[in-house]
Amino acid sequence: MEQTKALNALEPFLALTKSATSARAAANLITQATSNPNTYVFTELLQTPQIQALSQSSEHASYLKLLEIFSYGTYASYHTLSTTLPPLNDAQALKLRQLSLLTIAKSPHNLTYEALQHGLGLHNPRAVEDLVISAVYAGLVDAQLDPRNARVHISSVSPLRDLEPGAVPSMLNALREWSARCSTTLVDLDEQIASIKAAAAKRHNNKKAWTEQLAKLVEEERVSDQGVHTQRHGAMLNRALARMQGQRFGKRGSGSLDAGAEDDEAMDVDEDEPDDGESTNGAGNSGKKRASRRKL
Template identity: 75%
Template sequence: MICLLKPFVVLSKSATVPRAAADLITQATSNSNTYVFAELLQTPQIQALAQSPDYSSHLKLLEIFSYGTYANYTSTTSLPSLNDAQALKLRQLSLLTLAKDPHNLSYAALQQSLSLPDSRAVENLIISAIYAGLVDAQLDPRNGLVRISSVSPLRDLAPGSIPSILNTLREWSGRCTSTLEDLEAQIANIKAAAAKRHADKKAFVEQTTKLAEEEKNAEQGIHTQRQGAILNRALTRIQGQRFGKRGSGSLDANADDDEAMEVDEEEPDDGEGGGSAGAALGGPGKKRANRRKL
């Protein structure tokens, strides 16, 4: 919006008398499209008003529009009166400054800071600032709060404010650095914990696999031993049966060899003499049995 101030900056070059410079200030602060005034404030013709007893208050008024608030206006005496457009604009610009602290954004606080008559006037001011593109905000009538999410950077810097702003920026940068370090440390811890979990899981899987292999090998060994025992018992039984049969045959053979069979044989008669002899030995016709082994 600085470009909208250009016409007033150009006109300031011809405002060689204090009255013309004061009128130019009134026109610039009443315009609905001008919200920054630093360039106009720095012109020689406007700064020359500080030497004018009658119009130096206009210079002070322009400074308040540039970087002050409505409370600064009401607390400073001998300032020019504000028309309706000037009063609305100064309240809108003051809202941008007050929005830096959320504690300033209650209906009661805004009503007091901006010299508004009631809560309805506060709501109307916020709505006008929203439509002007100065803030993004929501009204919360139930809790009596104005919730501002963003503001436009339309306030000028007050003299001597740069060192404090630099300190604020350094503090903010330090907090950002500390936060980033904390985040990096947390990320490192998370990565280390994830790596440890992965290693533990891998070791657990390897240990489980090893135990399973050992159990499997042990079962195979027991099975093999059982098979060997069964096979040995079967071989022993088979060999015992074979040896037993062979022993039985040998004993039977010996028994057959030792057993003698008795066979009765008849001897032929050798005649009467033989008969007489037989009779003399035991009677006629008697047979003599001879034993022999078969």
């Protein structure tokens, strides 16, 4: 969107090149294009035959170099050649500093107030902040000021800088290196993902085996408990049956056995030797009693 807007702003100047038949007219056209607040790309204007013809003019060839600096150069490169280039008006100076900020933003370590002040030809930190604010409002960058740490934090830059001649091969090399790093990173990520999946599968299998072993132990314990319970239940049942059988036999015949036992005890008592104080008659009576008990 920013490029489209900048190209639309450049269209009137491209149309005027058709009538810029003299070197002075072409030089004036360059001054007007670089002073316009909405023009930020200049490759199309730079490639027109009328502008390229300035290289043959000893008086106005410096305007061609000035347009090249606006296209892909920086304020520092202008300052280096300032003695051989046309002076900048305020609008041109502001725009060249804004465009230079887009180039400098590629290196975050150059975004300190001190580095920007030196690279953009500014006199104090306040001027740096004003320039960054103007670039933000112009839609050139997304940035935040950090006065406490004297830094500028730029999160995005508009693609409004033209490519310097011969920059394509180096850019391709940079893109190839970036692509190689991405491929290496993807391989590392795939290996890490595979390792994580393998570890997760191992944990799952271990958990499954542990669960199965636990269930097996629980089942064995349950069966064992049932066996002990069955044995105890059988023993209790046997004792109950024995008692029931004993009671049954006691009702039918075991009663006589018990009575016989009692008779034996009575007989044992009766058969004890008589005391000395007992009379002979008493002995005789007891003998009769023993005889009668034996008969019973």
